[in-house]
Amino acid sequence: MLCEPDFTNHPAFEVRQPAEQRVPFVFNSPHSGRYYPERFLGMSRLDRISIRRSEDYFVEELFSGAVPLGAPMLLAHFPRAYLDVNREPYELDPRMFGERLPPYVNSRSIRVAGGLGTIPRVVSEGIEIYGKRLPVAEAQARIANIYKPYHQTLRDLLAQTHRRFGFAVLIDCHSMPASVRYGQDGVRPDFIIGDRFGTSASRELSEAAMSILSGMGYLVTSNKPYAGGFITEHYGRPLKGLHALQIEVNRGLYMDEPTITKKASFHLLQEDIASFISQLMSLPDSNFFDYSVAAE
Template identity: 45%
Template sequence: MKKLTHSLINRGLARVLPGVPASIAEEADRMQAPSPVLVSGQPVTAVVLASPHSGRFYPEAFVQESRQPLTILRSGEDSYVEDLAASAHALGPILVHATFPRVFCDVNRAAWDLDPRMFETPAPPFVRATHRGLSGLGSVPRIVADNRQIYRTRMPFMEAALRIRDYWMPYHVALANALNQTLARHNITLLLDLHSMPDVPEAGNPDFVLGDAHGASCASTLVQTAEESLQSMGFKTSRNIPYAGGYITQHYGRPREGLHALQIEMRRGLYMHEKTRDKHSGFFDLQHAISQMTEKLIAHMHSCEMTG
């Protein structure tokens, strides 16, 4: 299998940042900040857990520059998902966790999926905005909840490029390394990309949405195993509606090469009060459910190893 690298991203960075160091202000923030990505565990099992959107460190300069209060900036945060994964992580899978928030840099978008209209000067030609980027929800988002503008003014493109270098790249390098190590050891790997979601009435308010890029990123038997496990515990599930999987699922899911990726969205009301972002009594029940589902997936993956 090909190594999971991002050489094209590096080429773009080299063109925009030829040896440019981080700014003094950024270095000050980084001194107070945790590492952009935390990785724990070894490839004991064929499953890798990831939480790309639960980071809760908001750089002070970013908050001050935003036209939105912190409560609004946090509206897209998948709060505590890495904590929800703790019991599943204890079963053996590696856990990869971003500590920065998606409103600051969204690793579930392609690196150069940016809205050119948010910059002071024309964007470089390697910027390739999808409809998500053009709507303001690219790798450096322009908007937050209810289409609210994040920034008071247009930003220098250099600022976005620094975020790609210092946050997006470290996360994907860590995730790719974890997947490569696991695949090398087990010859098959399942990435569980963990997220949380608000109620989605248009899909019947499921408790979980399982996204496999409409069958392209993960073997159907693995999706079925996850679905049956959750349903046996009384949860309502949906497949691909309204979330079929973002960049991570689509980029890393390569079933023919032994690498499967499944995006799992969990309804926030199951474990926290959405207005206050406080955990409630359902937190540990959901944590246990994720652990039970992961345990069954690990067993399924082990059977695949033995027969592969």
């Protein structure tokens, strides 16, 4: 029935757990999934390479050092082109469907207008995914069977972490195209730290993340053009001891995008990110997570 066969023989997502969670961190990689169900490929007008344009290629591998350091990682196997969990549950584009959408759907968001809703209409560069309109039930099935369980799993991880340590830090892991430029000078950032302009995490945490990466020789900016999506906004509640940072890694550092292949520098970047994670995890011994102090 609809999307049920898509992940019968392959999990839609998984949690990679350390032997023991030793730190108040949870890592999340919602866009690096690369299992494309045959039924979905049959619905698409794109070939097997073009449909991958929306992936955060290899991001779960880049951040894999978090798990041996004591933090769980939730990661998607379903691709972003199939379902985007970094959106509200019902950001849907009426142009994609053959029937009228239910009244609770948000069809007017900027993300929907760009074709990048919960069920995306396009991959990057505005390339249309589908050759014909979908039944509304298709979207409802993906949201009920995958989106909602994914977010329930993320909520559970954060709640367990908060109960154990008194606070929790979500690191939402992403990649950005090598073509991204910022500012009047057209500078290409290596990393962008997003905290929803100071609302999803303490200022000290964000500044520490930027300082660590800058100290390693990387060019780091904050919030522009990526401040964080639904996940960062929804789960970042610093006044309640829940901090969320989005980290964007420039793909030009580690891969060739047209061929979707890793560069020789991939493992060096992976080691640097593991070092960054280790240093970031050392912060809870200070006041970096006391938002009442940070906000004064």
